Structures are given as C-alpha cells and as structure tokens.
Amino acid sequence: MGQAIGHTRWAIAEGYIPSESTGPEPAMTSHETACLLNTGDTDAHVELTLYFANREPVGPYRVTVPARRTLHLRFNDLEDPAPVPRDTDYASVLVSDVPLVVQHTRLDSRQAENALLSTVAFPVPS
C-alpha cells in the first residue's frame, strides 16, 4: 500500500450518455463512468478533455482522486466548463499528475432491463 501504480495518461474512445432511463434513480439512471484508482500516497489531480464528432474538444474538467482512494466518476455529473451533452457520441482523455488505473463502465437503462459494458481504458505509454 502506498505505492503508485498505473499510468498518467488514459484514453476512452467510447462515450455516450442516453437521455432516457428506466428504473429507480440515481442507481439505475443511464450513466457513463470512469473508475479511477489512486493507490499512491499523493493526491491525484486529473484533467479530462472531451472530444466530439463535429466540434472542438471541451475541457479541461478537473477532479481530484485522494491518496489511497478510488473515484467512480460519472460523466453525467460533469458541469464545468459545460455539461456533457446527451445522446451524443464523445470520447475522453485523462491526464493525471501521478499514476492511476482507469476502467470505463456504462450502465444503459434505456430499455426496461439494464445493460452493462466495461473495459480497462487505453493506457498511453509514457
């Protein structure tokens, strides 16, 4: 414990938040999550940039993952500098000042039953 593991840059090429959901909120609200794990003894300051199909990138969004903590960040909750548009394809790049591990998960509850996807994000070699 206390040893930092992972990479400082990660990319998630898939991103899409449906505007519709089925089931009790907020657990069953359709959402897109980046799970960030900081195993080190130093807080991680992370900057996210969002990429779109038809306009310039938006960012940076800023979040902190405290030392020895995990943050399961819902893209739905990002507000500054702008909320993430619904029903819109996007992608993201995360840059941290200390190494992290990043996994990407989506809960899709547009139809009556939920669907899940998950994959470790793409670690950018440094």
Next chain:
Amino acid sequence: MGQAIGHTRWAIAEGYIPSESTGPEPAMTSHETACLLNTGDTDAHVELTLYFANREPVGPYRVTVPARRTLHLRFNDLEDPAPVPRDTDYASVLVSDVPLVVQHTRLDSRQAENALLSTVAFPVPS
C-alpha cells in the same frame, strides 16, 4: 490537446451484426461500432479490412477521422466496396496514417432488452 496518442494499427477479432432488432431505430438497431479517437492535429485516414470464416478478406473501406475529433463508426453503415453481411462472423483490422485509439462496442437488441459489450481493440505493436 493536439498531441497524437495511440497506435496506427488495431485489430478487432469479434464481429457480428444480427439481422434482427427490437426498439426504436436507429438508436436501438443492433449495431457493431468501432470508436476511433484522433487527438492529434492531423486528419487520420483509416483503411479497414474485414476478415471472414470462409472467404477472402474484403477491403479496404476508407474513413477519415478529422483532427481532434472522435468517429463512432457503425459497421452497419459501411457500403463500399461491399456492405457487411448480417448474421455472419467477421473480424477487422484498421490501419491509420496517424496514431488513434480504438474501442469496440456492440449493441445487441435481438431480444426485447438490449445487451452491450465493449473492449479496447488490440493495438498492434509497431
């Protein structure tokens, strides 16, 4: 922003577009997607080749991912040199003139509720 990240060759060994769907089109049409992210300042020219179980490969299909953009490419929409056959196992290789990040996602809506899968594609070491 503006720095190219990723690889120039990617492989997706899984591919299958069901002929049947349930739910409103086009969002809920069963589809297979390659999410391409180009973080660099140069447009990416990408060539896709499709591999099958019982015949020679088909391609190249050509798409462009503009600089600082993401393209969520539906295999369903590929037409030239030939549409992708439904209910048929296939695989794909993507070659780009600049580095990209590629993630593979399938929405399967054959039955009443949709299912999702996703994984970062296999980056071919250069």
Next chain:
Amino acid sequence: MGQAIGHTRWAIAEGYIPSESTGPEPAMTSHETACLLNTGDTDAHVELTLYFANREPVGPYRVTVPARRTLHLRFNDLEDPAPVPRDTDYASVLVSDVPLVVQHTRLDSRQAENALLSTVAFPVPS
C-alpha cells in the same frame, strides 16, 4: 493483408457455459466464444488447454484457423478430448504456431433477455 499480427500465446481467465438458455437455437443458445483472427498467409494450428478449479487441466484441443480467416470458436462445440462441462468455472490458454489476435465473448441467455460480455484476451509476452 497477408502480414501476421498478434501473439502466439493467449490466456482467458474467465470461462463458464450455463446449462440453460432462452430463445431460438443456435444463435441464442448460451455460449462462450474465442474469436481468433489470423491475418497472415500461413494457416494457424492452435492448441487449447482448459483449466478447472478442482482437477487437472484437460487438452490439448486442436483447431486450425486458415490463412486470412477468422474463426469464432464456440467452447460449447469442443468434443475432443472431452466436452466442456456446463455450469463449471474454467479458464483457457491458447498456443498457436503463428501470431493471432484473440477476443473472448459470452452470450448468456439463461434469463429471458440475453447478456453479452467481451474482452480482448490476455496476450502472453513472448
């Protein structure tokens, strides 16, 4: 086309074939698949070994992926030297005489609606 890509050894730590299915066979039968892609000009001879929780490994199972072809191998169909037991945790290792790309997919139709999972297998560094 014609250039071999990938690795010659791959591991899939997850494996489980439910004994129950819902929906039309064979497309909707619960199944576990290893998608193998051989982009090279030489046929790939692949040996699979299955690992279990409580007994010695079983194998090798032998399959061929022809040059420039993909094989989406259903573990359900393996018969020699022994069928894959249902409702049993297993794992697998694939060894090929030429490089391949391997992706693992499961369709689970135990309940009325199907669920999917997929991930690129673990490439063993050579």
Next chain:
Amino acid sequence: MGQAIGHTRWAIAEGYIPSESTGPEPAMTSHETACLLNTGDTDAHVELTLYFANREPVGPYRVTVPARRTLHLRFNDLEDPAPVPRDTDYASVLVSDVPLVVQHTRLDSRQAENALLSTVAFPVPS
C-alpha cells in the same frame, strides 16, 4: 502446461456489488468476480487490498490458487478481515507470489434480466 504466465500484480478499478438480485440463488445473485488463472506448477498465494472512496484501504484478504488451477473468486464471499460493503464503490489490487492472469466479471441482476460485464484486469508492469 506447468509454465507460469502473466503478472504478479493486477488492479481492478471498477467494483460494485448491488444489494439486490433477481432470480435463483446463488447463480443469479448479483456478484463481482475476479477470475484468477495459475498455469504454473507452484501454488499462488494472493493478497487483495480493497480501496474505497471515503475511507482507508482494507486488507489484505488472502486466497490461494493451486498450481494448474483457476479460481473464480466472488468478492461477495470475502469475509476476513471484513465483508465487502454492498452498494458501495470500490477498487482492488491483487498481489501474487507467482505470475497469474486476472479477468474481472460482474453479473448484475438487480432488474429482471441479468447484465454482464468483463474485462482483463490491468496488469502492473514489474
């Protein structure tokens, strides 16, 4: 057979065990699994540490994966030093004394139909 493959440290940034399930137990109980594969001839002694959003890490949990065996470990079953809290975001790091391959799977049966996710865990370069 008998050759150890994989890595000795793995991270899984995503973790969440829903408190609710639908369907027959235990197969359809919502669960989070780490599939561990030990292909070598030496038993693997594994220590897991769990990370949370708002408190210090908990661990180590200790499990053994015998030589030439796979263990599909349900986080639901971990009891010592403390059970894994439900409806709580967590992440995990696994450290083994011999190389393993690790894949992460979740079955989510909160709603009537189950959902699955899976991804190879993040192998920490040694």
